[in-house]
Amino acid sequence: MPSDTANVKLGVCTVLFDGIDLGFTKGGVEVEVQTNTHVVNVDQFGETPVDEVIMGRTVQVTAPLAETTLQNLVRTMPGATLVATGAAYASGTVTFATTAPVNNDQVVVDGVVFAFKTAPALPNEMAIPATIAAAAIALAAAINADTTTYTKVAASANAGVVTLTARDYGTVANAYTLAKTGTNITVSGATLAGGTIPPKSKVSVKTGVSQSLLATAKKLVLRPVGTSGADDFTVFKANTPGNLSYAYNLDNERIFKTVFKGYADAAGNLFSVGNDSAT
Numbered sequence: 001m002p003s004d005t006a007n008v009k010l011g012v013c014t015v016l017f018d019g020i021d022l023g024f025t026k027g028g029v030e031v032e033v034q035t036n037t038h039v040v041n042v043d044q045f046g047e048t049p050v051d052e053v054i055m056g057r058t059v060q061v062t063a064p065l066a067e068t069t070l071q072n073l074v075r076t077m078p079g080a081t082l083v084a085t086g087a088a089y090a091s092g093t094v095t096f097a098t099t100a101p102v103n104n105d106q107v108v109v110d111g112v113v114f115a116f117k118t119a120p121a122l123p124n125e126m127a128i129p130a131t132i133a134a135a136a137i138a139l140a141a142a143i144n145a146d147t148t149t150y151t152k153v154a155a156s157a158n159a160g161v162v163t164l165t166a167r168d169y170g171t172v173a174n175a176y177t178l179a180k181t182g183t184n185i186t187v188s189g190a191t192l193a194g195g196t197i198p199p200k201s202k203v204s205v206k207t208g209v210s211q212s213l214l215a216t217a218k219k220l221v222l223r224p225v226g227t228s229g230a231d232d233f234t235v236f237k238a239n240t241p242g243n244l245s246y247a248y249n250l251d252n253e254r255i256f257k258t259v260f261k262g263y264a265d266a267a268g269n270l271f272s273v274g275n276d277s278a279t
Contacts, residue, residue: 009231011224015063017075017238017260018218019151020167023067026253029222030062031233033271059235059262059271061220064255070203071168076258077242078216079208083201089166090173090195093188094139094180096132096160103128105182107139109149109164114142116182132160132184152176153192164192171195205242213239214263221276234276235262236269 013029015022036058040051065072074082094107101116108114116135117125124142129135136157143155143164153164153176166173174195178187220238224231238260245257264270 009224011226013222013224013233015065016151016219016221016223019147020075021151022063022065022072022075022258023069025064026066026255027064029064031222032060032062034058034060057270061222061235061238061260061262062257063260064257066253066255068254068256070201072256073203076240076256077203077205077244078213078239079206079211080242081204081206083204084169084198085200086196087169087198087201088194088196089169090171090176090192091163091165092176092178092192093164094136094162094178095186095188096135097184097186098132099184100129100132100135101182101184105185106180107185107187108177108179108181109143110152110176110178112146112149114139114146133157136160136162166192166195169195170197208242213241213261217263220260220262229275229277231274232276233271233273235260235271236265237263239263 012025015025015029034057036055038053038055039049040053041047042050065076070082070084074080103118104115106113106115112124114124114126116128116138118128120127124146126138126142129138136159140155140157140162143149143153143162149155151167152173153166156163156165164176164178166176172195173192176192178189178191180187214237217237217239220235222233223229240258240260243257243259246254248254262270
């Protein structure tokens with residue numbers, strides 16, 4: 001393979017934890033992979049190695065988060081609880097009326113198209129369902145699986161109705177758009193609605209004693225800014241114990257210096273580099 005200067009890359013990354021963008025960083029995100037080995041020796045060859053065996057591998061990501069919001073704190077502090085008095089999450093509904101959707105019927109959530117097809121072939125395309133209940137289940141599953149909409153809303157199905165609820169409280173999600181194509185589909189409005197900023201809120205943190213970090217581990221993705229997934233660094237199961245190092249300085253920003261550790265999944269996978277959707 002010939003040398004190519006395009007392979008020499010610089011730049012910062014976006015930190016996505018469970019699909020949620022944790023925002024700006026300060027000081028650079030660092031990745032450390034360590035491989036521990038056992039050197040095999042025998043008496044006859046003295047200290048000369050005759051083999052070396054991998055005993056284990058670890059991955060750690062240090063991300064100094066500059067957006068010190070309560071939402072980021074609760075996401076990176078296992079066992080923490082967000083208490084937002086008077087907060088409301090924006091929501092909306094997609095209703096399948098009396099009959100199931102037909103070919104080319106669509107629902108559009110904040111610009112992302114979900115289409116029903118007789119022969120689905122692309123992402124976000126769903127097979128024509130037999131009932132309105134099946135249509136709602138299929139749409140909710142597709143919205144929750146899409147990497148764009150998943151970061152914004154959670155979808156749930158009940159009978160023939162899909163309810164969309166913003167993942168964060170506040171007014172931002174009131175601008176998330178809803179649209180449809182098809183006579184048997186209705187949406188609650190042109191956008192989600194009802195999101196409010198609470199007059200007061202806090203994060204309540206308990207001791208966390210005996211809490212399993214694996215039980216709440218989520219996918220961590222480092223995505224270079226300006227790319228769409230081809231250069232991702234993905235830790236399949238990552239979590240942080242919730243260490244904080246806070247400084248209130250006149251001439252510096254407050255930072256959540258967050259350290260994520262990776263854990264092997266059931267198949268022994270630890271991390272990947274590149275497009276994680278490749279098979």
